[in-house]
Amino acid sequence: MHPVLTLVIQRLALGLLLLFAASILIFVGTEILPGDVAQAVLGQTATEQALANMRAQMGLDQPAVVRYFQWLGGALQGDFGVALSNGRDIADSISRRLGNTMFLASVAAVVAVPLAIFLGLLAVRYRDRWPDRLISGITLTSISLPEFLLGYIIMFVFSVQLGWFPSVSNINAGMSLGQKLNAVALPAMVLTLVVLAHMMRMTRAAILNVMQSAYIETAELKGLRRFNVIARHAMPNSIAPIVNVVMLNLAYLVVGVVVIEVVFVYPGMGQYLVDHVTKRDVPVVQACGLIFASVYIGLNLVADIVSILSNPRLRHPK
Amino acid sequence: MSDSDPLLDIRNLRIEATVYAPGEVPRNAVIVDDVSLRLERGKVMGLIGESGAGKSTIGLAALAYGRGGIRLTGGDIYLNGREIRTASPRQLRRLRGREVTYVAQSAAAAFNPARRLMDQVIEATLRHELCSKAEAEKRAVELFRTLSLPDPENFGKRYPHQVSGGQLQRAMTAMALCPRPDLVIFDEPTTALDVTTQIDVLGAIKTAIRETGVAALYITHDLAVVAQVSDEIMVLRHGKMVEHGTVQQIIEAPREDYTRALISVRAIEHEEKKPTQEPLLRAEGITARYGAMADDVLSNVSVDLYAGQTLALVGESGSGKSTMARVITGLLPPRAGTITFDGKPLPPALKARSREELRQLQMIYQMADVAMNPRQTVRTIIGRPLEFYFNLRGRKRDARVQELLDAIELGEGFADRYPAELSGGQKQRVCIARALAADPKLIICDEVTSALDPLVADGILKLLLNLQAREQVAYLFITHDIATVRAIADSIAVMYQGRVQRYGTKTEVLNPPFDDYTDLLLSSVPEMKLGWLENVLATRKMESAGN
Numbered sequence: 001m002h003p004v005l006t007l008v009i010q011r012l013a014l015g016l017l018l019l020f021a022a023s024i025l026i027f028v029g030t031e032i033l034p035g036d037v038a039q040a041v042l043g044q045t046a047t048e049q050a051l052a053n054m055r056a057q058m059g060l061d062q063p064a065v066v067r068y069f070q071w072l073g074g075a076l077q078g079d080f081g082v083a084l085s086n087g088r089d090i091a092d093s094i095s096r097r098l099g100n101t102m103f104l105a106s107v108a109a110v111v112a113v114p115l116a117i118f119l120g121l122l123a124v125r126y127r128d129r130w131p132d133r134l135i136s137g138i139t140l141t142s143i144s145l146p147e148f149l150l151g152y153i154i155m156f157v158f159s160v161q162l163g164w165f166p167s168v169s170n171i172n173a174g175m176s177l178g179q180k181l182n183a184v185a186l187p188a189m190v191l192t193l194v195v196l197a198h199m200m201r202m203t204r205a206a207i208l209n210v211m212q213s214a215y216i217e218t219a220e221l222k223g224l225r226r227f228n229v230i231a232r233h234a235m236p237n238s239i240a241p242i243v244n245v246v247m248l249n250l251a252y253l254v255v256g257v258v259v260i261e262v263v264f265v266y267p268g269m270g271q272y273l274v275d276h277v278t279k280r281d282v283p284v285v286q287a288c289g290l291i292f293a294s295v296y297i298g299l300n301l302v303a304d305i306v307s308i309l310s311n312p313r314l315r316h317p318k
Numbered sequence: 319m320s321d322s323d324p325l326l327d328i329r330n331l332r333i334e335a336t337v338y339a340p341g342e343v344p345r346n347a348v349i350v351d352d353v354s355l356r357l358e359r360g361k362v363m364g365l366i367g368e369s370g371a372g373k374s375t376i377g378l379a380a381l382a383y384g385r386g387g388i389r390l391t392g393g394d395i396y397l398n399g400r401e402i403r404t405a406s407p408r409q410l411r412r413l414r415g416r417e418v419t420y421v422a423q424s425a426a427a428a429f430n431p432a433r434r435l436m437d438q439v440i441e442a443t444l445r446h447e448l449c450s451k452a453e454a455e456k457r458a459v460e461l462f463r464t465l466s467l468p469d470p471e472n473f474g475k476r477y478p479h480q481v482s483g484g485q486l487q488r489a490m491t492a493m494a495l496c497p498r499p500d501l502v503i504f505d506e507p508t509t510a511l512d513v514t515t516q517i518d519v520l521g522a523i524k525t526a527i528r529e530t531g532v533a534a535l536y537i538t539h540d541l542a543v544v545a546q547v548s549d550e551i552m553v554l555r556h557g558k559m560v561e562h563g564t565v566q567q568i569i570e571a572p573r574e575d576y577t578r579a580l581i582s583v584r585a586i587e588h589e590e591k592k593p594t595q596e597p598l599l600r601a602e603g604i605t606a607r608y609g610a611m612a613d614d615v616l617s618n619v620s621v622d623l624y625a626g627q628t629l630a631l632v633g634e635s636g637s638g639k640s641t642m643a644r645v646i647t648g649l650l651p652p653r654a655g656t657i658t659f660d661g662k663p664l665p666p667a668l669k670a671r672s673r674e675e676l677r678q679l680q681m682i683y684q685m686a687d688v689a690m691n692p693r694q695t696v697r698t699i700i701g702r703p704l705e706f707y708f709n710l711r712g713r714k715r716d717a718r719v720q721e722l723l724d725a726i727e728l729g730e731g732f733a734d735r736y737p738a739e740l741s742g743g744q745k746q747r748v749c750i751a752r753a754l755a756a757d758p759k760l761i762i763c764d765e766v767t768s769a770l771d772p773l774v775a776d777g778i779l780k781l782l783l784n785l786q787a788r789e790q791v792a793y794l795f796i797t798h799d800i801a802t803v804r805a806i807a808d809s810i811a812v813m814y815q816g817r818v819q820r821y822g823t824k825t826e827v828l829n830p831p832f833d834d835y836t837d838l839l840l841s842s843v844p845e846m847k848l849g850w851l852e853n854v855l856a857t858r859k860m861e862s863a864g865n
Binding site: 225318 | 381383385410411412413414415416419420422424427428429430431432433438441442445446476477479480
């Protein structure tokens with residue numbers, strides 16, 4: 001078997017194992033909280049008998065291990081149970097909101113990733129000169145501001161003052177792509193600014209790291225333009241660290257958007273999670289936790305595999 | 319520009335650099351001072367000198383390029399009649415990779431690991447829009463053929479890590495010749511190669527130069543090598559020109575003392591000593607491999623070393639000679655075989671050896687700089703084995719350190735220096751003193767002169783011979799360099815692919831009748847004679863045709 005295939009299969013297996021471990025943590029974490037779902041539904045004043053009846057009805061009288069596997073089995077088939085607060089099917093509510101979150105994340109990613117890498121290349125090209133300092137300064141400022149503040153500043157400028165985009169990012173299935181893009185423009189802009197600095201600085205550092213190599217000198221002595229030397233000769237050798245940071249930031253775009261969704265009242269996973277945490281709706285919290293964990297592990301798995309594939313020694317063994 | 323103009327005309331070149339010495343304010347240093355040279359079209363000039371002579375710096379100046387903080391501060395560099403030292407980056411880009419190209423010492427590092435060889439070989443040609451991609455590829459394949467690369471049609475499809483070091487070096491030559499430049503700078507192109515590979519690459523480079531009619535600056539520290547490929551030679555020292563002349567004049571009638579010293583290097587006379595009764599070290603049937611590797615790195619190696627004598631283990635990279643040192647020192651316990659030291663069996667593993675056994679067996683390494691703690695003074699470095707093995711402290715220890723410093727011909731004041739304040743040769747001397755401090759019966763010397771300039775290496779070899787005569791210490795001398803072996807060995811084991819190919823006294827091993835490998839190895843060592851390369855290659859061709 002091709003050695004790369006072996007490595008990739010190993011990584012996939014490890015990813016699955018990690019996901020399994022994460023699911024145990026999520027389940028145990030919610031399990032050790034004081035009180036249980038029956039208590040949450042019936043409230044503090046419920047009688048012992050009522051609680052016992054409720055537990056029997058919901059299957060909560062079973063041992064934790066049994067309940068874990070029931071929950072995991074359901075989750076694997078896309079059944080997360082029903083939300084306690086409103087009795088709706090969780091999978092149903094999530095799928096719509098997950099779609100929205102993914103849409104916002106993708107819009108931000110499509111802008112942020114190429115922009116970050118390009119700015120990184122530019123910073124290397126003009127290293128220690130004003131373009132490098134300007135890029136570093138702006139991206140560092142944007143990452144230093146708390147994202148909710150950044151959100152309100154951008155909202156004030158582009159929505160209140162200029163009136164270009166709506167301040168509330170409401171989207172629904174009936175809108176065209178253009179309308180949707182218009183709606184998510186501001187939150188996507190904030191997210192881009194938040195993730196840009198990290199990716200750009202990693203690109204810069206990773207490329208500078210290989211700029212000392214002898215083959216960079218070879219390329220320069222061929223009379224190539226400086227930007228071509230960086231993009232064609234340095235960049236292909238720094239893919240692995242760049243991809244790792246890019247994937248961490250993509251994961252953040254999906255998992256870490258809670259604050260932004262609340263600021264822009266965007267109907268995504270973050271809003272949904274926050275709503276149900278305040279209502280102590282444990283099944284929803286578990287479902288969200290598991291989905292976030294899968295996204296995180298999945299994207300990091302992609303980063304690992306891309307890193308492996310970017311190594312010519314592994315792709316083309318002797 | 320007329321045809322009578324030289325291709326490259328360097329006048330009064332001055333090159334400076336900012337030096338950052340540890341603990342000092344950065345200062346300006348003159349790297350090259352007042353060097354002038356003229357190179358006609360189609361001619362090859364050899365630049366020769368020791369490290370720090372400025373030869374690579376001058377080579378790169380022909381591309382108007384300065385490595386790191388190096389600045390071309392004075393003089394004129396005319397290439398094809400145009401001054402290039404003060405040319406703009408844009409003008410330089412048009413000239414580099416088109417009129418003048420560069421072949422680096424380590425092709426393994428100079429090729430981009432992430433891209434196919436063909437893309438890199440034709441890149442300059444395409445970038446300068448000299449011809450179409452198909453034509454460039456066709457030319458590259460022709461060059462691969464001229465340079466005797468295997469399967470020239472498909473060679474370019476491979477990645478750098480998929481071909482050998484010698485092949486990469488030839489591919490780099492193809493890369494330099496592909497855009498049909500007027501001038502190629504060869505910067506030590508064969509130094510990193512084994513001798514048997516070096517001779518092939520050297521032959522290929524010479525053929526390619528002859529067939530393309532390109533002019534070249536050939537930079538090397540090895541006079542015997544440069545004599546094979548050049549028309550004229552310039553000898554450099556400390557950034558200044560020492561002597562310039564035709565190859566014949568330089569090697570047959572050198573005018574300057576320094577040139578004479580470079581030519582007579584490695585002419586140490588050493589009378590071999592005969593084996594005595596009992597060997598000090600006897601290795602029998604050593605077979606060893608690393609970790610879970612499938613193949614043995616050493617198989618059935620048996621050698622003897624007598625007290626106060628030198629056994630040279632000679633071979634190319636990968637022949638297993640350093641592994642043998644690891645087995646003897648106990649770092650790599652063998653899978654089979656025994657080692658007897660001073661009549662007693664030596665435990666195979668380092669941990670099982672007593673302090674006394676450790677004391678009697680010391681080691682000196684190739685890279686003296688990394689074999690010493692940079693934050694310890696010479697006194698601490700040499701004093702440590704005195705404390706560890708003999709429990710010497712205070713004044714007694716210091717007195718012994720001074721004795722050892724005298725023994726290695728370093729005078730007063732060196733005890734309080736740090737390794738960074740020593741030259742390469744001085745560092746290696748301190749390492750020798752540290753080994754001697756343990757008063758060992760055997761010192762393993764692993765390529766101890768390979769990283770040093772020839773004249774400095776000569777000094778180290780003479781010192782080792784003197785110490786041997788005085789202290790009766792035995793050396794196991796690991797090297798790839800036949801000249802070093804001639805200078806120091808009493809007996810020789812030629813290693814090839816983990817086996818002892820040939821073993822005996824120096825006279826036996828270095829004289830015919832030879833086995834095929836030893837013959838190949840010995841005949842590949844460059845000799846300081848005009849036409850040596852052609853003769854050897856022609857003889858080999860005839861022999862292979864005869865078979």
